[in-house]
Amino acid sequence: MDNSILRRRRHELIVGAVLLVAVALLPLPIKDVYTQNLIIITLLFAGLAQAWNILGGYCGQISLGHALYFGMGSYVSTLLYVQAGLPPSVGIFFGGAIGGLAALLVGWPCFRLSGHYYAIATVVVGEIGYLLFLNWDYVGGATGVYIPIAKPSLLNLQFGKDKLPYHFLVLAFAAATWLAAWLIEGSRWGYSWRAVKDDVVAARSLGVNIFSSKMAAAAISGFFTGLGGAIYGLYVGYIDPDSVMAGHFSILIALPAVLGGVGTLWGPILGAALLIPLKELSSSFLGGSGRGVDLMLYGAMIVIVALARPQGLVSLFGRRRDGSA
Amino acid sequence: MALLEIDGVSKSFGGVAANVGISFEVAQGEILGLIGPNGAGKTSLFNSISGEVTPDSGEIRLEGKRISGLGPVACAERGIARTFQVVRSFESMTVLENVMVGAFARTAHARTAMRKAMDTLEFCGLAERADRPAWSLSPPEKRRLEMARALATDPKIILLDEMLTGLTPTEAQAGVELVREVCRRGITIIMVEHVMEVVLPLVSRAVVLNLGRVLTIGLPSEIVKNPDVIRAYLGDRYAAA
Numbered sequence: 001m002d003n004s005i006l007r008r009r010r011h012e013l014i015v016g017a018v019l020l021v022a023v024a025l026l027p028l029p030i031k032d033v034y035t036q037n038l039i040i041i042t043l044l045f046a047g048l049a050q051a052w053n054i055l056g057g058y059c060g061q062i063s064l065g066h067a068l069y070f071g072m073g074s075y076v077s078t079l080l081y082v083q084a085g086l087p088p089s090v091g092i093f094f095g096g097a098i099g100g101l102a103a104l105l106v107g108w109p110c111f112r113l114s115g116h117y118y119a120i121a122t123v124v125v126g127e128i129g130y131l132l133f134l135n136w137d138y139v140g141g142a143t144g145v146y147i148p149i150a151k152p153s154l155l156n157l158q159f160g161k162d163k164l165p166y167h168f169l170v171l172a173f174a175a176a177t178w179l180a181a182w183l184i185e186g187s188r189w190g191y192s193w194r195a196v197k198d199d200v201v202a203a204r205s206l207g208v209n210i211f212s213s214k215m216a217a218a219a220i221s222g223f224f225t226g227l228g229g230a231i232y233g234l235y236v237g238y239i240d241p242d243s244v245m246a247g248h249f250s251i252l253i254a255l256p257a258v259l260g261g262v263g264t265l266w267g268p269i270l271g272a273a274l275l276i277p278l279k280e281l282s283s284s285f286l287g288g289s290g291r292g293v294d295l296m297l298y299g300a301m302i303v304i305v306a307l308a309r310p311q312g313l314v315s316l317f318g319r320r321r322d323g324s325a
Numbered sequence: 326m327a328l329l330e331i332d333g334v335s336k337s338f339g340g341v342a343a344n345v346g347i348s349f350e351v352a353q354g355e356i357l358g359l360i361g362p363n364g365a366g367k368t369s370l371f372n373s374i375s376g377e378v379t380p381d382s383g384e385i386r387l388e389g390k391r392i393s394g395l396g397p398v399a400c401a402e403r404g405i406a407r408t409f410q411v412v413r414s415f416e417s418m419t420v421l422e423n424v425m426v427g428a429f430a431r432t433a434h435a436r437t438a439m440r441k442a443m444d445t446l447e448f449c450g451l452a453e454r455a456d457r458p459a460w461s462l463s464p465p466e467k468r469r470l471e472m473a474r475a476l477a478t479d480p481k482i483i484l485l486d487e488m489l490t491g492l493t494p495t496e497a498q499a500g501v502e503l504v505r506e507v508c509r510r511g512i513t514i515i516m517v518e519h520v521m522e523v524v525l526p527l528v529s530r531a532v533v534l535n536l537g538r539v540l541t542i543g544l545p546s547e548i549v550k551n552p553d554v555i556r557a558y559l560g561d562r563y564a565a566a
Contacts, residue, residue, distance in 0.1 A: 202413035207401035
């Protein structure tokens with residue numbers, strides 16, 4: 001009986017491993033570049049949504065400014081490469097570090113606010129970051145930065161026209177965020193953070209330090225978001241404030257987790273698997289003639305889930321498992 | 326030396342003086358009742374002792390060391406646990422997970438915390454609810470969960486804020502038994518309670534608060550006969566009786 005948690009966790013690990021192998025084998029049947037690209041973007045957002053989920057889902061701090069960490073990650077990794085010649089395979093971790101650091105700096109003042117006020121503050125901070133980068137000549141301003149094409153190698157994380165290495169790179173990224181969330185769930189941090197989310201007063205009466213819990217969650221979440229941003233920058237080969245730091249990225253990072261189920265291991269993955277292909281397909285089919293129709297579809301889906309299943313789509317599976325446990 | 330010393334504690338909220346110069350001591354191992362009519366300042370005092378608020382003046386000492394003003398986290402670390410008048414379970418977590426949050430106050434190791442939480446649930450009679458989500462518990466079970474969560478932090482003192490209020494007589498009796506068991510473990514208890522006939526047989530001493538001040542401190546048998554107490558509860562008309 002007291003092993004039910006351990007049993008559940010072992011089960012999650014097995015499902016995770018199976019899923020990992022399955023996704024790793026996807027390029028075998030799928031040769032077409034468009035679909036490969038779709039899978040890469042989906043995996044990237046599965047990882048980003050999981051990163052967001054660490055702060056927004058487990059710790060309950062709804063951030064709508066994650067585009068800032070995403071953008072800073074891609075800028076730092078790109079500029080270190082362009083200006084200082086640091087290989088991107090190292091640079092992406094600097095991108096992650098700066099994302100984590102930025103999340104701490106934003107958290108320092110903003111975590112004094114709670115609930116909606118924190119969310120509003122993160123929107124504002126995100127916009128400030130966007131405007132700063134838009135007008136900052138050293139980082140290319142509104143023109144952005146091109147990533148020079150280098151010899152395809154693992155060190156440069158550039159592979160010419162070959163999409164396959166990126167498939168494994170973003171898969172590793174998504175798997176790392178999932179594993180981080182899994183480890184957090186089973187640790188003292190995970191329990192403390194969920195307590196902070198559910199009831200701050202009760203949590204601190206049990207010795208949970210609220211502020212440092214939020215800061216730790218923000219640092220980890222920011223790190224992975226920055227890392228994802230750095231990988232994205234390399235993948236698309238060109239960054240500017242609109243393509244990596246605009247406010248809609250914050251929403252795009254948060255939505256898969258919200259749709260799939262906040263504070264759950266599988267929610268962000270499920271959400272990304274539904275949402276990102278839907279968005280990409282609808283914008284490529286409808287983008288030209290009906291601009292914005294993809295966004296309407298998107299919005300409609302969120303409204304339906306919010307009304308019918310506010311706990312997220314993952315809860316559709318969860319109930320059955322509870323019954324058998 | 327007393328385990329807990331309340332030394333001239335005052336606290337006002339705006340113009341309302343919730344506590345005025347409150348002083349009393351709590352001995353190791355006793356069950357102290359904190360009673361008084363609505364608005365007497367019982368919960369305010371609990372909030373000061375548990376560190377949730379800082380008294381405007383006066384000091385609270387645990388084992389001779391000041392704890393007032395240190396905040397709730399430090400107070401929990403030093404061994405003060407509490408339950409809440411309006412239950413505050415972590416609704417998205419299971420019963421076991423709720424108690425594990427408390428157990429993590431003393432260990433960083435998940436399996437140790439799990440074992441401790443399970444033992445505590447066993448002790449509080451909630452073992453078979455362990456895997457249920459906290460929101461699905463009945464009100465008396467939620468009260469027990471609060472107790473279990475607080476106990477899992479290995480407290481020296483536990484503050485029970487109206488743990489027996491609103492329960493049926495049978496449930497309340499079960500609650501009384503639980504409080505006695507906790508006391509037998511050597512944990513000191515301070516309980517705020519309205520239901521006099523439940524509290525008075527249980528406690529070794531009672532502190533009566535009225536309008537933010539200590540009205541009297543004494544044995545339960547003395548308290549019920551004290552004319553000031555009767556006046557505070559029932560008004561002047563009954564004081565003579």
